[in-house]
Amino acid sequence: MRFMFLGAVAFGALAGVVAYTQQSKPLDPFEEAMRQRQMYLETFGVLPGELFAKEGKELFFRKGPSGKTLEECDFGKGKGVLEGVYAILPKYFPDSRRVEDLETRVYTCMQTVQGFKPNEIKRDEVKAITTYIASFSSKAKIQVVPKHPAELAMYNLGRELWYTRAGARDMSCAICHDQYAGQRVRLSPVRSPKQGLGNEWPAYRFEEDKLYTMEDRINFCYESIAIPKPEFYSDVHIALTLYMLAEATKSGHSFEELPFFTR
Amino acid sequence: MRRTAVAIGGLLLLGLGLSQVGPFRARFEAALHAGGHEFAQVMLSQDKGQALCSQYRDKLPADLIPGFLAEQKALIKYPASGKLMGDWRNGEKVFTDPKRGNCYACHAGVATEVAYGTMGPSLTNYGQRGTSEAVVRYTYEKIYNAWAFVPCSLMYRGGVHGLFTPEETADLVAFLLDPSSPINRR
Numbered sequence: 387m388r389f390m391f392l393g394a395v396a397f398g399a400l401a402g403v404v405a406y407t408q409q410s411k412p413l414d415p416f417e418e419a420m421r422q423r424q425m426y427l428e429t430f431g432v433l434p435g436e437l438f439a440k441e442g443k444e445l446f447f448r449k450g451p452s453g454k455t456l457e458e459c460d461f462g463k464g465k466g467v468l469e470g471v472y473a474i475l476p477k478y479f480p481d482s483r484r485v486e487d488l489e490t491r492v493y494t495c496m497q498t499v500q501g502f503k504p505n506e507i508k509r510d511e512v513k514a515i516t517t518y519i520a521s522f523s524s525k526a527k528i529q530v531v532p533k534h535p536a537e538l539a540m541y542n543l544g545r546e547l548w549y550t551r552a553g554a555r556d557m558s559c560a561i562c563h564d565q566y567a568g569q570r571v572r573l574s575p576v577r578s579p580k581q582g583l584g585n586e587w588p589a590y591r592f593e594e595d596k597l598y599t600m601e602d603r604i605n606f607c608y609e610s611i612a613i614p615k616p617e618f619y620s621d622v623h624i625a626l627t628l629y630m631l632a633e634a635t636k637s638g639h640s641f642e643e644l645p646f647f648t649r
Numbered sequence: 650m651r652r653t654a655v656a657i658g659g660l661l662l663l664g665l666g667l668s669q670v671g672p673f674r675a676r677f678e679a680a681l682h683a684g685g686h687e688f689a690q691v692m693l694s695q696d697k698g699q700a701l702c703s704q705y706r707d708k709l710p711a712d713l714i715p716g717f718l719a720e721q722k723a724l725i726k727y728p729a730s731g732k733l734m735g736d737w738r739n740g741e742k743v744f745t746d747p748k749r750g751n752c753y754a755c756h757a758g759v760a761t762e763v764a765y766g767t768m769g770p771s772l773t774n775y776g777q778r779g780t781s782e783a784v785v786r787y788t789y790e791k792i793y794n795a796w797a798f799v800p801c802s803l804m805y806r807g808g809v810h811g812l813f814t815p816e817e818t819a820d821l822v823a824f825l826l827d828p829s830s831p832i833n834r835r
Contacts, residue, residue: 539676542673543676543677543680546673546677547677547680549703549706549707550692550695550703551695551699551702551703551707551801552691552692552694552695552699552703553691554805554810554811554812555805555810555812556698556699556702556796556805556806556810557805558702558703558707560706560707561707561801561803562768562803565707565803566768566803569766569767569768570765570766570767570768571754571755571766571768572753572754572764572765572766573764576768608688613688613691613692614685614687614688614690614691615688616683616684616685616688617683617684617685617688620680620683620684620685621679621680621683621684622680622681622683622684622688625680
């Protein structure tokens with residue numbers, strides 16, 4: 387499986403370069419992603435994101451040191467329910483007394499339910515499990531509406547982070563993702579939360595040849611504006627995700643096919 | 650006597666209140682620290698301009714603008730030689746380098762480069778403006794510190810932050826204005 391996957395990646399990268407050098411006008415990033423996606427399907431009959439979801443499924447049903455699988459975890463709609471949970475996260479969980487996004491929730495349950503120690507939890511495993519669970523919310527309508535006081539507080543933190551200008555490039559999320567939404571950074575399109583920003587992760591990025599979750603994508607953004615990336619499962623990711631998806635909810639957006647395939 | 654004591658106590662409490670960070674700010678700083686030491690350090694070491702832009706969501710009140718522009722203007726440094734137009738070949742390198750100018754992130758430049766951003770105006774044929782002293786000076790100062798012209802603009806203050814030196818700023822000016830620069834070739 388892995389070997390086939392790497393082959394596909396090499397082929398995709400090569401085809402991408404050929405396509406890129408043959409174009410004289412700027413590529414439409416969305417069209418190019420869909421073209422690459424089609425090529426994967428025709429050549430291999432499977433998308434890279436699906437391989438991560440499959441790996442996540444195996445890890446989801448793997449027993450932890452406590453003898454339990456992640457079926458015992460409540461991801462927001464009760465134990466064992468995965469259908470649509472990604473569409474209502476981040477939300478407040480009474481057991482951890484914390485607002486959590488899906489990635490943080492997986493990380494929490496691997497410790498509290500499955501008995502793993504934090505240093506035993508591999509980032510790649512959390513990504514795969516997140517991808518598997520998110521796949522049950524493919525095309526779902528986003529329904530992130532902060533109600534609990536902790537959720538409202540987290541929304542306000544996210545909004546403050548959104549507008550904070552810092553670092554050697556004087557950037558904030560807002561300066562690009564609000565004022566210049568609809569424009570491009572190099573070839574990458576920039577959207578605002580009102581335009582549904584955040585509705586495509588987890589996704590395989592053919593440009594980077596990697597699977598990105600929402601937290602990965604937030605870190606990529608911080609790195610590209612010369613701000614050191616925040617640590618995973620932190621309130622920074624949860625607050626920003628809550629803010630973005632709450633705004634996307636107000637505008638009635640739905641998730642893409644998850645895991646998505648994108649630039 | 651008693652009245653004085655009450656007044657002093659009141660003043661002390663007021664002072665204490667004013668010196669405390671508000672609860673929201675404290676929570677916000679805690680969240681930044683949760684993101685890790687390096688992340689928090691950068692986010693918390695905003696300069697005055699960044700703090701004002703954050704506070705006012707990039708729309709400064711009119712009465713603050715003259716002072717803001719003057720403070721930003723004062724941050725501009727010039728090459729020791731006084732020459733504001735340098736070597737366009739080196740300017741092209743700084744313009745393109747993602748770790749320095751990274752100008753293609755937002756601007757179109759040399760016509761053959763198709764991977765350009767559209768957030769800033771196109772700079773192709775920027776040299777049409779000529780090389781009068783006023784044009785050269787404006788171009789230099791805008792590149793060195795864009796906020797001296799448009800407070801809280803998207804364009805970052807590359808010179809102020811040391812992404813390029815005053816001499817390299819002059820090289821960037823040459824890349825934009827020199828008639829032999831590829832930016833101005835048809």
